[in-house]
Amino acid sequence: MVLAAALILSAAMGIRQTFGLFIGPFSFDRGLPVTLIAFAIALHNLVWGFAQPFAGAAADRYGAAPVVAFGAVAFAAGLVLAAVAPSGIMLVVGMGVLVGIGVSCTTFGVVLTAVGRVASSEKRSMAMGLASAGGSLGQVLIVPLAQVVTETSGIAASLLVLALLVLAAAPLGIILDRREPSAAPVQGPPPPSLGEALSQACRHSGYRLLTIGFFTCGFQLAFIGTHLPGYLVLCHMPIGLGATALSLIGLFNMAGSWACGWLGGRYRQQYVLGWLYLIRGVAIAAFFLLPKSSASVVIFAAVMGLTWLGTVPLTSGLVAKVFGTRHLGTLFGVCFLSHQIGSFLGAWLGGFVFDVTGSYSLIWAATAAAGLVAAALHFPINDRAVTIPVHSAPARA
Template identity: 40%
Template sequence: MHNETRKLPLAQVLLCGGAIVTLSMGIRHGFGLWLQPITQEMDWTRQTFALAIAVQNLAWGLFGIFGGMVADKFGAFRVLIGGAVLYALGLAGMALSPSPLLFTLTTGVLLGAAQAGTTYAIIYGVLGRQVPADKRSWAMGVAAAAGSFGQFLMMPLEGQLILHLGWKTALLALSAMVLLIVPLAWGLREPGFHGSAPMKRTQTVRQAFAEALRYRSFLLLTAGYFVCGFQVVFIGVHMPSYLRDHGLSVQVASYALALIGLFNVFGTYAAGTLGQRMPKRHILAFIYFARAVVITIFLLVPLSPLSVYVFSAVMGALWLSTVPPTNATVAQIFGVQHLSMLSGFVFFSHQIGSFLGVWLGGYLYDRTGSYDIVWYLAIALGIFAGLVNLPVRESAIPRAAPQAA
């Protein structure tokens, strides 16, 4: 029984979890750099590439729910190993697919499933179980900051790999690199999951899921996260092409995405730390309102490398800073027993938003020759998300008596 209460060392959890998120998120943040090389060489439309990335985001969200269930029941270790293998296969498939259908299956479905098993919902489940409640929001901020550092670290690296190796070989190099997740996953083998005794459970998955869906604040958090996905994935995938269309170099786009990653390190860490001290709903509302203002200003001022860098820095501070307060609020309301699954469900909403953001970007660009409509949608949705987060109740959900497992 003592195995269930023994905890992993905090430094080990943060180091291994942070490194995994750095690799997984760092690689996926760079996919926008491949849009033009792939579409030009393969003679595909931007919508073809955008659809594959849109499917990837949808698959990530859908598989994330089930990956979370498996991680909650059997531990994160097994899910991380499977996710790393799928990631390597998906990147190789992205490089070698000869048709749009195979490209969508590998870049979309395989990589989406891989990201579901190697990113926030899985790592946050470990943090929720292994880190005391009074440090949980901070720890989630540290892990999110690691993902942001991955973007800062990997964006220039991916740009250089494409430049020196060509886009296909660059993807194959990343396919080998992502397997580093396998040894890192050993540091997240939680006591109570890999022994003979399963962890004690007072709620079934169905009971936990039904309870969450009946709770208004959970639905409001989920609606806000939809907007987060729409905004960040549209910008992350389409901004390099938007800048190229306006005569700016690929280096400006690469530096812009790297700046988003760098400033996101500070933004996510600050959001996680502030989440220990003030209402998380206020943090979330501020982030969404601020995004709407920043995008509006970016579109109003003349476009130049300087305006792009300033936009990227400020937007970067707001980029994934929604992640720690959103997930910490879910843990605070429902507890940690089904945290990976519930976080996965909230993230599924995020990924539906991601799907629409990246697909609409490609679809409307091909139809109108411009990204303007999607930029305007991103502003309106930011205001909506700020409003729906304000009434969220963060206190633990009242439960009359333990539910039978």
């Protein structure tokens, strides 16, 4: 089950990490402004965020397999539409709307929560960390593949190849719905309704802090994933270094996600998250302020990879620890909406600030500062499990 989750995540997350490589070709070959291309990439993050609670709720109720299948088809349709798009509007609909819906059904809120629901509480953080680490394999392999196909055959061929990859991963969703043999039914109160779980979560101060802090993760990752290749070109670095950096981030994320899952099983997850955001913020500031070289880019990519997606198993694991797994897909989906609002702003503001000022300096400074704020938000989170009150009908006399 962990292997199937890792392969689905590899396809979905690896493909979306290639989008930064298409900004230049879309701009030069099709004459589209960088702001519009960045908006399309940013929009898929926003659509992903708003669709995630619904995708998570559907997986909670119907299982992961049909949700993953639907998402793979939507994802592939968006890539095909972007490949043949003659105008900016079709690009926005394809890479923005359809891809956003597809990603919401094929990534963390559906895939990782399926793993977390089956794993025991002692092994949940490690299991989700392993699945997330394996999911980074797609970034390592798919980003260079997209770069090579784009250089040899153009962006249309590259996007069509990516569409086939995500469709090939769809049948693996069947494995995510495997369950351990059911034990004998236990007499007791019925599980809380979705409305009761959401109400309790919204009143929980730790859940609010976790949700606000998750905004920073999305903001940082979307900006770097979308604009790092272009920024390196502006710094007179080799053109292929951007793709190399993204691949290295994926490679080191495999170790980082596993390590975060391991640490989350042994230490309080909010403390691990706080240190992770702090390290990431300091690394971003140092990379921006220090002179650029191929060695500094490699070191930056390695540090960012170690702290890249380790936030996801830690955050989802913390939600499961506090609220249980019955509505994990939905509760994590609501929290993830904040992450994706940050992703939208990180990707779009990067292009907007560059078009207005001709530089990425302001957005680099904001990205570093956000890491320090997120660290301060996570350390005081209360991770004590809560009991959600269930309003049941009164017993008959």
